[in-house]
Amino acid sequence: MPASATKALRVAVLADSDTRWKWGALTATRVRPGDTELHLDGYLLRGRATPTARQLREVGVDADSLREVTAVEFLRAMEEARDEEAYDVLVLALVGGGVQAMLHGLGRVWQDRAERPVVVTGYVGVVYEKLADGLLLRHGADLVLANSRQDADRFRAVYEGVGADASAVTEVALPFLGGAAHAGEHDPSAKQGRRPYTVVFAAQPSVPDSRKDRTYLLDRLIRHARLHPEREVLLKLRSKPGEHTTHIEELPYQKLVQRADPPPNFRLVYGHMGEVLDRTDLMVTVSSTAALESLHRRIPTVVLTDLGVREALGNHHFVGSGCLASWDQLDAGHRPAPDPEWVARQGVAADGGYETAFDEARKRIAALLVRPGGLPPLAPYYTPVTAPGYLPGILARHHLAPDGTPL
Known part of the structure; x- marks a missing residue:
């Protein structure tokens, strides 16, 4: 009709x-x-x-x-x-x-x-x-x-x-790209004054899939929180225990973190990714689409190389992006600089603006x-x-x- x-x-x-x-x-x-x-x-x-x-x-x-x-x-x-x-x-x-x-x-x-x-x-x-x-x-x-x-x-x-x-x-x-562009790590509009520098790790249900690799990533995230007690370190999860998303999660981080002893500045978060990005100063992931959401908002974004750059992980997609880095580099203060041409070819802040996409x-x-x-x-x-x-x-x-x- x-x-x-x-x-x-x-x-x-x-x-x-x-x-x-x-x-x-x-x-x-x-x-x-x-x-x-x-x-x-x-x-x-x-x-x-x-x-x-x-x-x-x-x-x-x-x-x-x-x-x-x-x-x-x-x-x-x-x-x-x-x-x-x-x-x-x-x-x-x-x-x-x-x-x-x-x-x-x-x-x-x-x-x-x-x-x-x-x-x-x-x-x-x-x-x-x-x-x-x-x-x-x-x-x-x-x-x-x-x-x-x-x-x-x-x-x-x-x-x-x-x-x-x-x-x-x-x-x-x-x-689902959108939201305000990153305004810098010190947000004067925050109601309680300057908010802490916030690092977000966007977890994926099936990448990586082994207990060893998932435990490694969790340990490095917790270690980063300990190295930088002035920062807020968030583990952004897609689903709660018992829920499923596009991919089945065999080893949820909620279970793995029970065996760890994270510091007070580390916590788990759920909710809408856009709301989490509103307070993010550094986005870290293996290969989540959240990286593109983050890049669209000009938030410093890292795609981890710790487990290799491999097709099985999906991070090979980001070759040429300028976003590949390891936890060692992040712990030392590295900040990635995305390649504008690569970003444009991914439909992120593309020529002509997102409004015409x-x-x-x-x-x-x-x-x-x-x-x-x-x-x-x-x-x-x-x-x-x-x-x-x-x-x-x-x-x-x-x-x-x-x-x-x-x-």
């Missing part, structure tokens, strides 16, 4: 974790054309990482409705959403296999429909592994969002390299919504012909038949 025929742009977001709900919901707000009102319905895919109420509150995005569904229940809801209830845009904020399954399932339930929503998908953060696999599983959406100029170039190269249509690739930026996506969605004759059927690269030994298994995991029919 064209947006011009409705009072508000109706958008549905299907997400399978807290971080993907955050990406999907914020993307929906960023890509709505012009000053169009937004009606947002959220669908949370039932699974191991379905977000809790606390995690949803932490994301801070309000939806007009929000409910938990299975893949088949979601497809049924999309099939039944017609007339005034029809959606204009559908954002698939899922792992690659989930996107592929939904593309085939939606193609099946919409096969007799003259009009359908614009389907949008993409990545939550830094794309440092399974580039070809993840991209081809997302092929078939009307827009495949790339969070930077570098990603857009890589995405098109993969699609063109296998003979797939690359026109869906659309350069944007991470939708979603212009192309908005323009493309607006054009698709009024396309004469409606939109063509969804056409993923993977089909029973191109991937007969791969596709059926992906569909079966979501209870879909090899032709995409919900079982």
